Amino acid sequence: xxxxxxxxxxxxxxxxxxxxxxxxxxxxxxxxxxxxxxxxxxxxxxxxxxxxxxxxxxxxxxxxxxxxxxxxxxxxxxxxxxxxxxxxxxxxxxxxxxxxxxxxxxxxxxxxxxxxxxxxxxxxxxxxxxxxxxxxxxxxxxxxxxxxxxxxxxxxxxxxxxxxxxxxxxxxxxxxxxxxxxxxxxxxxxxxxxxxxxxxxxxxxxxxxxxxxxxxxxxxxxxxxxxxxxxxxxxxxxxxxxxxxxxxxxxxxxxxxxxxxxxxxxxxxxxxxxxxxxxxxxxxxxxxxxxxxxxxxxxxxxxxxxxxxxxxxxxxxxxxxxxxxxxxxxxxxxxxxxxxxxxxxxxxxxxxxxxxxxxxxxxxxxxxxxxxxxxxxxxxxxxxxxxxxxxxxxxxxxxxxxxxxxxxxxxxxxxxxxxxxxxxxxxxxxxxxxxxxxxxx
Amino acid sequence: xxxxxxxxxxxxxxxxxxxxxxxxxxxxxxxxxxxxxxxxxxxxxxxxxxxxxxxxxxxxxxxxxxxxxxxxxxxxxxxxxxxxxxxxxxxxxxxxxxxxxxxxxxxxxxxxxxxxxxxxxxxxxxxxxxxxxxxxxxxxxxxxxxxxxxxxxxxxxxxxxxxxxxxxxxxxxxxxxxxxxxxxxxxxxxxxxxxxxxxxxxxxxxxxxxxxxxxxxxxxxxxxxxxxxxxxxxxxxxxxxxxxxxxxxxxxxxxxxxxxxxxxxxxxxxxxxxxxxxxxxxxxxxxxxxxxxxxxxxxxxxxxxxxxxxxxxxxxxxxxxxxxxxxxxxxxxxxxxxxxxxxxxxxxxxxxxxxxxxxxxxxxxxxxxxxxxxxxxxxxxxxxxxxxxxxxxxxxxxxxxxxxxxxxxxxxxxxxxxxxxxxxxxxxxxxxxxxxxxxxx
Numbered sequence: 072x073x074x075x076x077x078x079x080x081x082x083x084x085x086x087x088x089x090x091x092x093x094x095x096x097x098x099x100x101x102x103x104x105x106x107x108x109x110x111x112x113x114x115x116x117x118x119x120x121x122x123x124x125x126x127x128x129x130x131x132x133x134x135x136x137x138x139x140x141x142x143x144x145x146x147x148x149x150x151x152x153x154x155x156x157x158x159x160x161x162x163x164x165x166x167x168x169x170x171x172x173x174x175x176x177x178x179x180x181x182x183x184x185x186x187x188x189x190x191x192x193x194x195x196x197x198x199x200x201x202x203x204x205x206x207x208x209x210x211x212x213x214x215x216x217x218x219x220x221x222x223x224x225x226x227x228x229x230x231x232x233x234x235x236x237x238x239x240x241x242x243x244x245x246x247x248x249x250x251x252x253x254x255x256x257x258x259x260x261x262x263x264x265x266x267x268x269x270x271x272x273x274x275x276x277x278x279x280x281x282x283x284x285x286x287x288x289x290x291x292x293x294x295x296x297x298x299x300x301x302x303x304x305x306x307x308x309x310x311x312x313x314x315x316x317x318x319x320x321x322x323x324x325x326x327x328x329x330x331x332x333x334x335x336x337x338x339x340x341x342x343x344x345x346x347x348x349x350x351x352x353x354x355x356x357x358x359x360x361x362x363x364x365x366x367x368x369x370x371x372x373x374x375x376x377x378x379x380x381x382x383x384x385x386x387x388x389x390x391x392x393x394x395x396x397x398x399x400x401x402x403x404x405x406x407x408x409x410x411x412x413x414x415x416x417x418x419x420x421x422x423x424x425x426x427x428x429x430x431x432x433x434x435x436x437x438x439x440x441x442x443x444x445x446x447x448x449x450x451x452x453x454x455x456x457x458x459x460x461x462x463x464x465x466x467x468x469x470x471x472x473x474x475x476x477x478x479x480x481x482x483x484x485x486x487x488x489x490x491x492x493x494x495x496x497x498x499x500x501x502x503x504x505x506x507x508x509x510x511x512x
Numbered sequence: 513x514x515x516x517x518x519x520x521x522x523x524x525x526x527x528x529x530x531x532x533x534x535x536x537x538x539x540x541x542x543x544x545x546x547x548x549x550x551x552x553x554x555x556x557x558x559x560x561x562x563x564x565x566x567x568x569x570x571x572x573x574x575x576x577x578x579x580x581x582x583x584x585x586x587x588x589x590x591x592x593x594x595x596x597x598x599x600x601x602x603x604x605x606x607x608x609x610x611x612x613x614x615x616x617x618x619x620x621x622x623x624x625x626x627x628x629x630x631x632x633x634x635x636x637x638x639x640x641x642x643x644x645x646x647x648x649x650x651x652x653x654x655x656x657x658x659x660x661x662x663x664x665x666x667x668x669x670x671x672x673x674x675x676x677x678x679x680x681x682x683x684x685x686x687x688x689x690x691x692x693x694x695x696x697x698x699x700x701x702x703x704x705x706x707x708x709x710x711x712x713x714x715x716x717x718x719x720x721x722x723x724x725x726x727x728x729x730x731x732x733x734x735x736x737x738x739x740x741x742x743x744x745x746x747x748x749x750x751x752x753x754x755x756x757x758x759x760x761x762x763x764x765x766x767x768x769x770x771x772x773x774x775x776x777x778x779x780x781x782x783x784x785x786x787x788x789x790x791x792x793x794x795x796x797x798x799x800x801x802x803x804x805x806x807x808x809x810x811x812x813x814x815x816x817x818x819x820x821x822x823x824x825x826x827x828x829x830x831x832x833x834x835x836x837x838x839x840x841x842x843x844x845x846x847x848x849x850x851x852x853x854x855x856x857x858x859x860x861x862x863x864x865x866x867x868x869x870x871x872x873x874x875x876x877x878x879x880x881x882x883x884x885x886x887x888x889x890x891x892x893x894x895x896x897x898x899x900x901x902x903x904x905x906x907x908x909x910x911x912x913x914x915x916x917x918x919x920x921x922x923x924x925x926x927x928x929x930x931x932x933x934x935x936x937x938x939x940x941x942x943x944x945x946x947x948x949x950x951x952x953x
Binding site: 238242261300397 | 596682701702
């Protein structure tokens with residue numbers, strides 16, 4: 072019996088980076104600038120086109136990746152091919168020893184929110200750019216799209232089933248980000264194992280097609296009998312392989328009115344949901360639920376809100392960020408030895424200085440504004456409003472803080488955050504960020 | 513010194529799948545249908561909106577993933593939670609023992625092309641659905657977008673630098689797919705290590721911002737001196753941190769006219785490329801090249817074709833498939849015990865039967881049509897045209913065939929394929945597939 076390695080605990084993240092991070096390290100070690108105290112900040116200059124808010128995803132994975140950012144023999148062999156000896160020696164003993172502050176996973180973010188603040192020497196901070204951005208950009212894009220779907224589903228169950236449309240490891244992170252945002256379950260087993268997310272599954276057309284009569288004709292009833300015999304009457308039968316109306320009739324004939332659910336994966340889902348609900352009810356299967364799937368995105372989910380749908384299965388649109396597959400965050404040097412620095416070339420202005428953020432809400436809980444401020448100024452206040460600090464310590468002197476939010480806690484945070492947005496900020500239609508951001512510093 | 517595990521050789525792919533593959537296996541083992549001889553086929557029903565061709569990417573990774581599709585103790589522990597003992601026992605000894613045929617990595621594909629044909633028992637074939645599709649859909653989406661960029665660049669160098677905009681493992685596969693399609697190099701070091709792809713890098717704004725005078729003012733010259741001292745005069749200096757014209761002047765002042773290249777990452781790249789070329793030439797730096805980057809996609813690359821650009825750095829658009837982040841391939845049961853099967857519900861008709869494909873070209877090499885045929889009929893011919901078989905054996909009785917194409921061979925194949933398309937099929941504008949596909953069987 073083989074014991075396979077688990078990728079997320081046994082592997083280094085040190086090469087999940089760009090070559091230029093290392094050549095810059097090399098130049099900085101040579102010219103004496105490598106040890107200057109720096110702050111790098113991860114933030115989004117803007118939200119994807121028309122989006123009203125973003126959801127921070129991936130923070131916990133970032134912290135893990137920083138801990139595994141270590142150069143073993145295999146990693147050193149690669150970088151030795153283009154680096155000088157001093158740099159290779161430096162990398163051999165390297166581990167991040169600085170500080171990280173940032174938004175909790177599950178916080179909402181807006182343009183300019185200082186989502187992650189990384190402080191330490193230039194050398195140790197610059198190396199982390201690519202892997203930090205890879206994780207934040209991916210997971211936040213998926214969490215942000217997923218949150219819109221969760222809102223659109225308005226309390227109905229959502230199953231993430233997009234693994235087959237995403238890179239095989241991205242799929243695991245997509246399942247995690249969807250769950251973070253409020254999805255009920257995932258089809259992905261590695262996500263269940265690695266992150267403890269509930270796994271769910273229905274049935275496949277292949278299983279129905281597999282069942283034929285002795286003379287080669289389709290035998291949907293045999294497939295349903297096989298599935299119910301093994302998985303029980305509470306299973307979900309896929310009724311659209313041949314003819315949906317016949318499929319539903321056969322399903323109830325085989326499983327009886329106690330059948331858990333039927334799934335419809337094609338056709339006009341709204342029309343079919345109504346038809347099938349009527350048919351199920353007329354057959355006495357009033358408790359049999361309806362699962363719909365097939366190219367659903369937040370708009371299609373919302374459009375089905377008046378229909379008798381119990382569960383949505385969402386695939387492609389979820390794992391591709393529903394039109395915004397990356398969050399577009401950047402990681403910029405904002406402070407050197409206590410002095411703010413900023414790039415000044417056209418269209419890419421960033422605000423220098425180490426920053427924190429606080430969000431102000433009315434007594435009703437509705438957010439009014441986000442204030443981003445330099446840590447060098449007093450914490451801002453806002454008349455008559457309650458402020459909630461958004462920035463928390465995550466790593467101190469290279470050591471992970473205890474009591475960082477768990478995935479479950481972050482999931483609860485998303486749910487609380489979504490109800491704190493002004494009503495119009497939750498609309499699916501295009502518009503400005505749901506709340507304004509004010510900069511103080 | 514730690515020796516970190518390498519993810520691609522040490523890890524099982526068995527949980528990179530959907531729960532329902534395993535519950536279907538369980539039902540099939542129970543009702544006796546698990547051992548029926550099946551063919552599953554991976555194909556795309558359509559190309560992404562407006563695309564004229566697709567490029568098959570990921571085939572070599574699929575073959576690897578099938579070999580590592582094994583259940584060790586950790587994997588069995590997960591599936592034991594919801595599977596019966598017989599199924600768990602079956603999985604413990606399981607390894608794929610069937611056959612795989614398919615398109616070489618680097619082949620073009622069109623709607624209905626039988627890209628991968630997997631034959632064996634239902635049990636062993638159904639389990640592979642998700643991981644096969646994850647890899648093919650991701651890598652083909654990236655390779656297809658990359659090929660359009662390569663065509664648009666018309667012989668100029670392309671560096672893939674999108675890692676920070678993609679999931680950290682997806683980034684490695686993106687680098688590979690871009691190289692497959694004809695990109696020159698990647699910024700991603702793990703892609704260099706794992707796949708032997710040339711790594712490249714320039715410099716970062718952070719390194720320039722790091723350098724300040726004693727009284728805190730920007731010191732671009734100090735940054736350039738530091739970089740040239742360590743990386744040599746053939747390095748690429750990033751000239752747009754503050755003012756591009758001043759940056760170029762400083763760069764040549766520091767490095768001399770032998771400087772390798774300057775990089776412009778912001779502003780109107782066409783205008784700046786011309787300005788900077790003139791400035792470099794007037795400074796005697798006629799051999800100093802110009803690298804441009806910043807939200808480039810195939811259209812922006814094409815729009816710069818008349819400008820004095822030597823190298824394009826491409827990030828976000830590459831790793832997001834330039835509007836088509838997944839290839840949308842499906843994996844369908846097409847034959848059971850020698851009899852074709854097909855799903856008949858609305859809008860999702862697929863053609864049953866095990867298939868191969870052949871592509872016909874004129875004597876000039878220009879492709880005229882692709883013919884997809886059931887393996888039960890004779891290989892089709894086409895009057896006066898030369899046929900090239902597209903389907904090759906990849907796995908026989910569970911064992912990988914020797915002499916499968918290497919990444920370099922597949923890269924050459926893409927290059928040959930692109931010049932074999934009819935001229936109008938290579939246009940970036942929207943249109944039908946570049947060549948028609950005929951079905952015989």
